[in-house]
Amino acid sequence: MENRKFHHSLKIREDLCVGCSHCMNVCPTEAIRVKNGKAIIHEEKCIDCGKCFAECPSSAIIIEHDEFDDIFLFKHRIALVPAIFTGQFPEDISFRQIHSVLLDIGFTNVFEVENGAELLSEAINNYAAENPDIKPIISSFCPAIVRLIQVKFPSLVDNLLLLKAPLDISAMFLKKEMTDAGIPEEDIGIFYITPCAAKIAAIKDPVGEPSSPISGAINMDYLFNKVYHQVIKKSNQSCTLPATSILTDTARNWSLTNGEARNIKGRSLAIDEIHNVISFLEKLENDEITDIDFLELRACDQSCAGGVLTPGNRFLTVERLQKQQIRNSQLAKGQKHPDAFRSILEEKEYLNERMSVGSVAPRSMMKLDENMSEAMKKMDQVNQILKVLPMIDCSVCGSPSCQALAQDIVKGDAELKQCIFIQRTMEQKGELDPAESNLILRNIWGFEKTNKYRRLK
Amino acid sequence: MEFEFIVEGGNFIKAGTASSQLKKILKQLNVDPKVVKRVVVALYEAEVNIVAHAYSGVVQITISTESINIRLVDEGPGIPDINLAMQTGYSTASSEVREMGFGAGMGLPNMKNNSDVLNITSEVGKGTIVEMSFFLNQ
Numbered sequence: 001m002e003n004r005k006f007h008h009s010l011k012i013r014e015d016l017c018v019g020c021s022h023c024m025n026v027c028p029t030e031a032i033r034v035k036n037g038k039a040i041i042h043e044e045k046c047i048d049c050g051k052c053f054a055e056c057p058s059s060a061i062i063i064e065h066d067e068f069d070d071i072f073l074f075k076h077r078i079a080l081v082p083a084i085f086t087g088q089f090p091e092d093i094s095f096r097q098i099h100s101v102l103l104d105i106g107f108t109n110v111f112e113v114e115n116g117a118e119l120l121s122e123a124i125n126n127y128a129a130e131n132p133d134i135k136p137i138i139s140s141f142c143p144a145i146v147r148l149i150q151v152k153f154p155s156l157v158d159n160l161l162l163l164k165a166p167l168d169i170s171a172m173f174l175k176k177e178m179t180d181a182g183i184p185e186e187d188i189g190i191f192y193i194t195p196c197a198a199k200i201a202a203i204k205d206p207v208g209e210p211s212s213p214i215s216g217a218i219n220m221d222y223l224f225n226k227v228y229h230q231v232i233k234k235s236n237q238s239c240t241l242p243a244t245s246i247l248t249d250t251a252r253n254w255s256l257t258n259g260e261a262r263n264i265k266g267r268s269l270a271i272d273e274i275h276n277v278i279s280f281l282e283k284l285e286n287d288e289i290t291d292i293d294f295l296e297l298r299a300c301d302q303s304c305a306g307g308v309l310t311p312g313n314r315f316l317t318v319e320r321l322q323k324q325q326i327r328n329s330q331l332a333k334g335q336k337h338p339d340a341f342r343s344i345l346e347e348k349e350y351l352n353e354r355m356s357v358g359s360v361a362p363r364s365m366m367k368l369d370e371n372m373s374e375a376m377k378k379m380d381q382v383n384q385i386l387k388v389l390p391m392i393d394c395s396v397c398g399s400p401s402c403q404a405l406a407q408d409i410v411k412g413d414a415e416l417k418q419c420i421f422i423q424r425t426m427e428q429k430g431e432l433d434p435a436e437s438n439l440i441l442r443n444i445w446g447f448e449k450t451n452k453y454r455r456l457k
Numbered sequence: 458m459e460f461e462f463i464v465e466g467g468n469f470i471k472a473g474t475a476s477s478q479l480k481k482i483l484k485q486l487n488v489d490p491k492v493v494k495r496v497v498v499a500l501y502e503a504e505v506n507i508v509a510h511a512y513s514g515v516v517q518i519t520i521s522t523e524s525i526n527i528r529l530v531d532e533g534p535g536i537p538d539i540n541l542a543m544q545t546g547y548s549t550a551s552s553e554v555r556e557m558g559f560g561a562g563m564g565l566p567n568m569k570n571n572s573d574v575l576n577i578t579s580e581v582g583k584g585t586i587v588e589m590s591f592f593l594n595q
Contacts, residue, residue, distance in 0.1 A: 155490035286476050287498040367487035372593070373522050375486040376458055 007205035008046050009064045009197045009217075010053060012039050016060035019446055023052035023061060024400050028274045029151060029365065033408070034398040037446020045365045047147035048198040049274055049299045050308035063197045063309060066216035068226070071106055074189025074215065078174055079107040080167065081193050083114050083252045084305050086324070087317035088224050093231055095324075101230040109174075113192070114247050115344045116169030117254035121263035123163055123355055128265065128293060136269075136284075136292040137161050139260055143202035144299035145277060146360060150207070153281050154362030159295075162208065163355050166254060167192060167199070171213040173344050173351060189215045193223050195307025198299065208357040220309040255304035256318055258296065266293030273301040368410065382406045390421045398444040418444060458521075464507045464514040466533065469559070472508040475516045476501040486520070488593065496525055496591050499571040502564045503587050507531045509554045511584065524573075525591040535581040543569065 019037035031045035032052060039060075041052075053061045071077040079102050086095050102110050128137055138159045140146050149156050164172070171190050178188050192214050194200055200217045253259040261270035269292055271280050277297045283289050300306035305321075306314035344351070368382070369375035385406040392402070397418040399405040408414035416422055417432065417440055426432035442450045460482065462475035476497045483493045500516070507514035511533025519526045536542050542549075545566045550559060569575045574590035 154484075155494040157490075282477060283473075285494065285497065286473055286480065286501050287494075288473055288501060362490060364484060364487070364490070366481075366484035368485045370487060372486050372488065376520070376522070379458065379482070379485055 007201055008041065008043060008048055009200035009204070010041060010046065010048060010050065011062050011064050012041060013060045013062055014038055016058050018058050018060070019449070020057065021395055021398075022055045022057060025395060026051045026055045027400065028278060029148070030400045030404050032400065033413075034395075034444060036443060037448065044363070045151060047144050047151060047299075048196075048201040049144040049148070050197040051274065053197060054308045063200065063219055065194065065200060065219045065222070066191070068106075068218060068222070070216055071189055071191055075187040076109065076178060076183055077107045077189045078109040078111055078191065079193060080111055080113050080170060080174075080190055080214070082195060082220075082255055082304060083112055083247065083321060084195060084255055084307070084310065084317055085193055085220060085224075087305065087320040088220070088310060088312040089228065089231070091320060091323075097231050098227060101227045101234070104230060104234075105226060107191075109341075111170060111174060111341060112247055113167050113170050114251040114254050116164075116166030116171075116173065117251040117259075118248060118344050119169060119348060119351055119355075120163070120166060120254070120260075121250060123352060124161065124260070124263075124294070125265050127161065127163060134159055135290075136295045138295045139297060140208075140357075140360075141165050141255075141260060141296070142198065142298045142303075143207070144196070144198035144274070145297045146207050147198070147201075148274070148277070148299070149281070150360060150363050151365040152278070153285055154364045155285055156281065157360045157362045160360050162357050162359065164357055165202075166251075168209075168213060169351055169355070170344070172354060173347055174341070175213055176347060176350060177341055191215060192217045193220050194218065195220045195304050195310045196300065197308065206357075208360050220307070221311050224311050252321060252324065256321065257298060257303045259303065261294060261296040264294040264296075267291060268294035268296065270296040270298075272298040272303050272306075274299045368407065378410045381410045385409055385416065388416075388422065389419060394420070396420045396441075396444075415440075458519070460518040460520075462516040462518075464504055464516060464529075464531070466508060466510075466512040466514070466531075469505075469508055472505050473501055475504055475518075479518060482520070483525070488525075492525075492591060492593060495571040496527075499568045499589055499591075500527055502567045502571075503527070503529050503589070505559055506564050506587075507533070509550055509559055510534060514584075522593065524593055527587075527589045527591075529587040530584065531586075532584045535583055535585055536577070536579040537581050539577050539579060 017038045019034050019039060021034050023039050024032040024034060028049060028051060029045045029047055031042045033040050053063060086098055089098060099110050136159060138156065138161060140161045146160060149160060174190055175188060179185055190213065192199065192203060194217045203212045203214045203217050206212050250263055257272045258270040261268040271277050302314040302318055305317040310317065367375060368378040386402065389402040389406060397405045399408050399414060405414055405419065409416055423432060423437040427434055427437060438450060462478065464475065465471055479500060480493060480497045483496060507529065511531035514529055514531030517528045541547055543565045568589060572589040573592045576588040577585065579585040
């Protein structure tokens with residue numbers, strides 16, 4: 001377990017990366033370094049939050065998803081669509097239109113992810129009642145948050161809610177409905193339309209579960225383009241009635257900020273955006289904040305509406321979802337597609353029995369060494385190095401901060417000479433040849449960047 | 458390894474600085490997260506005590522592979538009756554301090570519950586010395 005690889009969907013395309021270090025400076029877990037003019041992601045520190053993806057000016061960071069054509073490997077192809085997907089489109093495009101296009105491009109069914117949330121408020125409240133000692137219970141909805149807690153706040157892993165997310169509940173329901181109808185399991189392809197990198201990582205490498213019932217993930221920005229193109233082309237044609245039951249307000253808002261917390265009894269709090277979450281967890285870990293029953297934590301600003309793969313403006317997405325509430329309440333009853341799935345509540349008992357997930361193991365990235373006396377030696381070394389570093393976090397050395405460089409040096413991944421301040425002094429003292437210091441810079445930032453001025457001359 | 462932090466009396470904004478710093482150190486030393494939690498909670502309580510009651514204080518921390526020892530020395534009013542102060546819910550905190558959400562009388566009991574050894578010596582009018590030990594029994 002110690003040495004196993006973690007699946008990450010975030011990848012750096014070496015052919016496009018110019019080593020500008022923007023990603024390194026926004027990474028909340030200091031998981032990125034620059035070497036030979038390219039960014040490198042350290043797998044054990046990455047939590048798949050996607051901040052780097054959003055920041056990259058060269059589109060060199062990609063989120064690896066499944067090929068769209070993979071859906072055709074299955075006879076029954078279900079698009080598992082989050083409610084925020086509709087929110088990406090202009091207001092005059094209806095869910096019915098979007099839904100029809102999804103069928104046109106190859107899906108055989110469309111199911112809204114948040115159907116799975118219909119069972120969750122009750123399940124979480126029951127979980128809280130059964131586990132009165134866990135305070136607060138921390139939602140496991142956002143996979144980037146689960147990973148953040150594993151690597152940075154290991155003492156809080158036992159606070160994580162050990163229930164499935166709406167995504168997995170919905171997938172479980174669909175599998176049951178279809179296999180009950182006599183469809184062989186290998187014919188069922190369930191594809192999640194993802195607003196972020198973390199959900200893909202959670203599908204490919206679930207925490208607390210051996211495998212996921214989802215067949216694949218398709219990036220929301222990719223599918224948005226594909227669908228929007230078609231919607232415009234066939235704007236005046238008739239469209240089919242959605243074969244999915246209308247979500248309750250609770251379910252539709254589940255992925256938005258306060259979507260979970262407002263349904264949980266007791267004192268519950270919702271916090272979004274990863275830096276806000278980190279500073280709150282620091283205080284929670286010190287017991288500076290007590291008496292909270294439930295914490296909803298999301299890595300993105302405006303929660304999933306702000307997912308890094310959502311093309312729309314997150315505030316408009318939230319507005320659109322909230323307006324939908326009014327529209328749905330006006331929608332006539334009885335307007336239901338004959339092939340529509342039953343309500344997920346029909347399988348409440350079956351799903352509730354399978355709602356639990358296994359415990360989540362900590363995997364601290366903070367430790368300097370497994371062995372405490374070795375770690376103490378290394379900490380002494382780090383502190384000695386920090387005494388000579390300028391502490392301005394300029395990141396010219398290829399590490400995001402002086403502290404990170406000191407740790408990289410002790411780990412054997414970097415040299416003190418990489419610090420530009422140290423270089424200058426060493427040159428002056430005659431300890432370092434200027435040609436060598438130029439080479440050091442080139443090894444970090446690449447030939448291009450270190451030779452621009454030379455060529456001008 | 459030894460570390461030292463200064464605690465400013467009356468400054469609630471900075472209460473918790475020493476415990477946050479120590480938390481970072483212990484995580485880097487790969488100390489069991491459950492022990493880290495106990496240490497940090499106890500130290501935070503002790504820090505708040507200095508901030509709420511004393512004029513100034515020093516936190517001295519000694520870490521070895523066997524144990525974590527914390528000594529807090531403050532200049533302050535001292536504790537006239539330590540046994541009374543150890544009782545859950547007993548507090549001499551001013552109404553001003555209580556309004557800030559502190560002073561529930563849980564400080565010393567919390568420190569006792571979270572540490573393996575707790576020693577308090579105090580001289581009224583001079584100050585208090587709190588010593589806490591946490592064993593790592595690896």
